[in-house]
Amino acid sequence: MIGVVSTVLGVAVGMALGVLAGAFGGWVDTLVMRFVDIVLSIPGLLMAISVSVLLGQNQYALMIAIAVVQVPIFARLLRGSMLVQRGSDYALAARALGIRRSRIVFGHVLPNSLSPVIVQATLSLATAIIEAAALSFLGLGDPDLARPEWGAMLANAQRFLSIQPELAFYPAACIIVVALGFTLLGESLREALDPKFRR
Incomplete structure (x- = not known):
């Protein structure tokens, strides 16, 4: 649950920043991207x-902490994808016809820019699960033992190795299997959505 919620939060905030940068350009793009670069430098x-x-130290703080790390990834990805779509023929034709910028962005450019974001979200979900386990292992997870976490299980198992x-083997195996599953799902989605891989 922590991995899923944190990824959804990261996607939502990252997409909002990416849409701002990709739709407006100019000083808005520069301002948003410099903020994203600062976050990425840490x-x-x-x-x-x-x-x-x-x-x-609670479950919600853990979700927000992992989401903050993922925001710049989605912001840069969506911004780059939108810049490519914004310069395409259909967007130029729509602008020439006098269609409003908001309709072009939300009706055409944004929907055509989402496939890389969807693929990255599945790949980031695997990373979020590993990061949640790492933070729990370090003692920064949910202190409530009634809600089991794989990282906390690994930390507690050290005394009984x-x-x-x-x-220690069971929670580690669960982390590996779930992270690998989402990584393989992301790779499959990338191949399915990328025209280069279609035969």
Whole structure:
């Protein structure tokens, strides 16, 4: 749940910034992209730890911390995709016909720019699950033991490695299988949506 919610938050905020930069261009694009560059210059795990510590130790802080790391990825991706679509023939023809910019952006440019974002979201979901487990392992996850987390399970299993190593094996295997599954799903979506891979 943490991986899914944090990815949805990251996609939503990143898309909002990407639409602002890609639709308006000019000083808006420059301002948004400089903010995104500043966030990207900070290592992802360090940023997630900092946000998680600032917001407190709970499940919602963990979701927001992981989402903050993912925002610049989606913002840059959507902005680049929209810039390509904005210069295409159909967008130029629509502008020549006098169609309003908002209708061109939300009716044509944005829908045609979404396929890379959808693919990246599935790939980022795998990363979000690993980051959530890492933060929980470091003790920055949900303190409520009634809600099990794979990272917290791995941390607690360290005391019993000599007598019951399977306590560490099961959560580690779950993290690997789920992350690998979403990565393979993302690769399959990329191949399905990319015209270069179509026969």
